[in-house]
Amino acid sequence: MALRVNGKVVTPTGVVRQGCVELDGDRITAVAEYPSARDGHWIVPGFVDMHTHGGGGHTFTTGDADSARHAAAFHLGHGTTTLLASLVSSPYELMRDATAAFRPLVEEGVLAGVHFEGPYLSSARCGAQNPEFLRDPSTEELAALVELGDGAVRMVTLAPERDGALEAIKLLTAHRVVAAVGHTDATYDQTRAAVAAGASVGTHLFNGMRPVHHREPGPVVALLDAPNVVCELVADGVHLHDGMLTFATSTAGPERAALITDAMAAAGMPDGEYELGGQAVTVADGVARLSRDGAIAGSTLTMDAALRHAVHAGIPMADACRMVATTPARAIGLGDRVGALQVGLRADLVVLDDDLNVVRVMRGGSWVE
Template sequence: MALRVTGKVVTPTGVVRQGCVEINGDRITAVAEYPAKRDGHWIVPGFVDMHTHGGGGHTFTTGDAGSARQAAAFHLGHGTTTLLASLVSSPLPLMRDATAAFAPLVREGVLAGVHFEGPYLSAARCGAQNPDHLRDPSTDELSELIELGGGAVRMVTLAPERAGALDAIKLLTSHGVVAAVGHTDATYDETRTAVAAGASVATHLFNGMRPVHHREPGPVVALLDAPNVVCELVADGVHLHDGMLTFATSSAGPERAALITDAMAAAGMPDGAYELGGQDVVVADGVARLARDGAIAGSTLTMDAALRHAVTAGIPIADAVRMVATTPARAIGLGGKVGALQVGLRADLVVLDDDLNVVRVMRGGSWVE
């Protein structure tokens, strides 16, 4: 039996006033104008978070399947209907164990894939990554993980200036795995070479990167300027000044700017002591920092809060919705399945009130309890 959800529908082309989304089974069957006495709630596509380490007191970084399931459920309650489980720099045995543990969750649909943020990163730009685990990219390691995952490995972040990085990028892309540039001290030219080799995502642009300089633009300018690169942005007011958020969005356009949470287990939890990749983290006033040096250690953000922050910063809601759903879905190769209120796609949607707070969440045609 068909279900109809009415309100202010946000499609990839803009806002449809007094619209409706019709659902049959787990698919969207129609998006159309629909007369109503009032505009009603906002109806937006389910959020797609391509970079998150955990939430609700649970983490992806230890490779524990039960914890991963709980973290995904926490973010689902905040409107994230599709997410990657992001790990941090780790020894190969943990990477193996996590791949094996998460692959069944990917097949089940709890996770959309695994994202390895590291360990092939710059020591100079490691941020909250554990420096003890950093190393040069290994095609042998990556080949083993890709085979072990059977399609579960979806993205790997690396620093293109490290020895073997270009071979790793080519290997990843040849297997349909997204190669992302991040935690890097690369020059402008080194970054452009990585993009030419197939890198297509900028991991939390600006953060963990050589800063822009007028005589050496560095990775930020190279990534913003590349027409095939989607740039991740953490819209929490901590990682980026709102002026930089809006600048990057206007520079890349909403079709190449993706909002992410970069959330850790502390998202949705009280301030206090936490752990990330074997390192102590202190959360104060909702901001997560390493205990040893005060480096930002992920975030306590959720995707609904990121959307609200972006709109408050001045990004039009239709653009912001694209940045939390359509663009990240396309960036990780799922644009033909999720990320938009479009006929034929999975019926994932979020109902928001006028303040953009979550009212209800639907995933695969079923309302989430």
């Protein structure tokens, strides 16, 4: 059934002030000017979150399919129409069981894939990752997970300085799995080697990374400088100063900067005690930190809040929308299906009021209840 949604339409090339999105079934059939449009709401592409651990009191990190379904539904209510279920560092058995449990949800379309953030990470830059599970990359483990997932495993974050990391990156990219650099103490040269091997994402840039130094630029500069690397940024005012958010965005450009939530179960929930990867987390004033040492432990962010934060920090609306939808979709290999208001793509869109609060969400041509 054909349908038209009117308003200020944000496309990858700019804003159509009096515009409309036309769709038939689950596909966009036209994006056009519509001078008689009176609805002043923003019409933006459905958000694509390539890095989230949970929300609404539910988590992806335990590999429980029912919890994953509820977490995805929570984020859908905040405009995220496509997401990866991110796990944290854990034993291989949990990685295997989670892959098996989430594969049907990927086939069903509830999840766009699985993201393993770890366990092949730096002990020196582990952040809120559980140090007891950190280890060198195993191509045997990864090959088995990729085969078990049959397309469900979409991204793996690892530290390129660990033994076997470059071989792991080559194996992942050969199977069309995104290799991401994160939680790393790598040098500039080690990071460049990872990019040369096929790594194409920087996991929450700056956070969990060796800091920039003028005699050893480290991973941040290497990733920002690489023309084929998409850099994740957590726009919550906690992970990054707004000056660093806008600096990284202007350096990489909106086509290489992707906003993520890095949310955990406490997103959308009251302050209190939570858990992440077997570790106690305390949430106070909406900020999640490990109870034992105060390290930032993910976020309580949603993608609509990330968009608002970026715009308030001075990033133009069209650029911010690329960063919450178009760029992450392309980064995880889904740019030909979702991530923009363009003819032929899936009809995923979010209607926002002038304060950029969610009014309605559409996924695959159907309004979300």
